[in-house]
Amino acid sequence: MEILSSRAILRPADPDAALAFYRDVVGLAIYREFPGGTVFFLGNGLLEVSVHTHEGVTGSGLQLWLQVRDLEASHRELAAAGVTVLREPRREPWGLDEMWVADPDGTRIVFVEIPPEHPIRRDVRGD
Template sequence: MIESAFPILEVSDLPRALEFYCDAFGAELVYRFPDAGEPVYVSLKAGSSSLGIGLAEDAAPGVPSNLLLWFYVDDVDRVARELTAAGATMLEEPVDQPWGERVAFVADPFGTRVRLATMPQAVASQPAAEE
């Protein structure tokens, strides 16, 4: 039985990826290997989620991966602007979807596709079910 899962990005420039995800998303570095020197693997905490990033020395810079990350954020427009200012490429501007979410699509500096979404107001504002 799976207890938890998290994505691992393989990138050609780990320090740059670490800076991007920590600065742009506010992720927190919780583990690095090795402890001293340049890391080859890091684990980040982003909200209640985890993200691993590993050095892939044979990865070509800027080559899109077949990994897609999805982040629910409090303000899609603001976060999309902040990410593009931090080096992301805007693939699709923020737009309201028929199902009620506002969604944008960016690529990080390594080509990883990232969807940003804000939950529909009706769902986000509902009180938690009482037991």
């Protein structure tokens, strides 16, 4: 499986406090913002502070976000390896194709394929 990019996702109990902490206290630079979330540069990685919640996710927690080139192929590979698939691949309302799995300790990992028409893949420099 080919991982194209990754980020850690925080779903804090107090999103405004977390946003202020990482932006103003730690001084992380903003990579991108979207309604309900901010993604920061984190050295060689990215940190997303988000208010978005999904069914079955309660309270604060850490998730991993892994972008793959082919979500269906990744699904087949992980299922064949006996990985616990929490949710099969599907298109989310925000336009990303996602599948959720759990590592052996139960940490949620979101595998994401970004469709060609999604704004994340659009060059906005000319806009």
